[in-house]
Amino acid sequence: MPANRFNGHTDYGIGLGLRVPHYGHILEKKPLVGWFEIISETFMVDGGRPLEVLDEILAQYRVVQHGVSLYLGSADRPDRAHLKRLKALVKRTRTPWLSDHLCWGSVDGTYSHDLLPMPYTHAAARRTAEKIRQVRDCLEVPLCVENVSSYAAFHQSEMTEWEFLTEVVERADCGILLDVNNIYVSSRNHDFDPYAYLDGIPHHRVGQMHIAGHTRFEKYLLDTHDHPVLDPVWKLYTHAIRRCGVTATLLEWDDRIPSFDEVHAEALKANAYIAEARQAHAVARP
Amino acid sequence: MPSRAPERIRSTAELRAFQRLMLQAVIRPLARGHRAQRRWSDGRPAAEVVGSFSVANDRLSALERIEIYNRMYWFRTLDSLYEDLPGVRAVLGGKKFMRLAEAYLTRHPSRSFTLRDLPARLERFIRTHPRLSAPHTALAADMAAFEWAQVECYDGAAHAPLTPAALAGRPVAKMRLGLQPQIRLLALRHPVDDFAIALKQGALRGDASNAVGAGPRTGRNSARRMRRPKPERVWLAVHRHAGRIYFKRLEAPAFKILGALRAGRTLEQAVACAGRGVKPELVRDWFMTWMQLGWFCGL
Structure with a gap:
């Protein structure tokens, strides 16, 4: 679903994570980029260089906030002080949607x-959905x-991960940031079929996707x-956009970060898979 | 602390009990070879405790699966301290620094959503656990205070600076000036600023990311061997200008004046803190410099 109520009815295309090593390049060269995803916590500060850079980026680019510390599945209550800081940032960026894990x-x-995994139980799903509603409100x-x-x-655990995800988002009436690489990594670690995962979630709730690279160890x-994104993940991504529609997609590259142009080129590879999915869709609809 | 996870999770209380136990398993100090400790804190096999919630598969035991998180916790937090404390590393050397960092994180697990705040209590920890940094405890503590001040200064608040025009016509004696929140004032017993400059470490902090690194840094190549500074009283203002961090040496009376202003004293009271021996023209020069640097703001 390119634009839906979970991504603020936007159609953002392919984006990149805004990372420190690329600040200089972006501000100087002003490359053409669909949008940037920022890590909210980097900018939940009182001042200084992070906010100066952010304001310069906001003047020129569309920005979406992605968080790593809301811990929506934690048994603890939402931290009011944390939410206050986050809300100040939301007002600053005017992010059309916000994501966390x-x-x-x-x-x-x-x-x-x-980002510790949840026990997939109905009680945990209820509690998590309640917190998501509180945070969103x-x-x-x-x-x-x-x-x-x-x-x-x-x-x-009482259910599969995708059943748990479905129960949480249905109860909370929220969107899904579908991380295709994470599905692949978990499918190999837990021996499940990643395509069954993709087929089993409410596709109309997917507001954004993530793609990324991973590392293979012996076990x-x-x-x-x-x-770079590995081939099995690209294949899974193709399946995801066939099921969910062409959705705002972001490449995550957070360690051993190469040049901006290299990261950008890797992200733009998604266009080929999007075209492939569109073609398949056209063939399927005579 | 529970020693078994609840068999089923049917309530928030049971979810909390589960999460408390798993968090303990995740943040426990690692054993040799970056492995999970084989014994729980009560002496039972860790595999038995962890096995009450973690499921084995055909490649990894229940404990080995949690060990992945256990390792990542330590790699991530130690890496963060390693990045933020190049001066403490240089003072202590790589191995001693890592031992100190592990002991510190064991005593003070993170209480903040951001890794930025990890070093907040390190100076005090160094002073209260001198054996971990002997014989350089005082220097290491000064350096920890200095590097934490830089972290706070880097993204601290800065308000619109007061201008001479804004002050014109106000009664000077009763005037109260705000000191920019980003400025940190330090009274130290070692010239750690010179030492830090010599180390030529950049002041910019890294980005936030939860992606997993390959492993912890050993600190072996952390800093070139340098001569440690000898004790000397120094008063410093760590401040930010145009996005960069600077260290300004202050004379002791100037430090007292700024400290008094930060504490909310009037200008008259603050200047009185400097003592009688300070020439008025010197105080005037200090204030002119501080105004030019934009150090004052409204309260």
């Missing part, structure tokens, strides 16, 4: 700084939740964001 990462005020902006890559599974895959 379907995970937890803190308990009793102690933080892991990681406070921030007054559409919210999309992202599926995380995971390395652990739990005895307590598991790790979500490292330090490589």
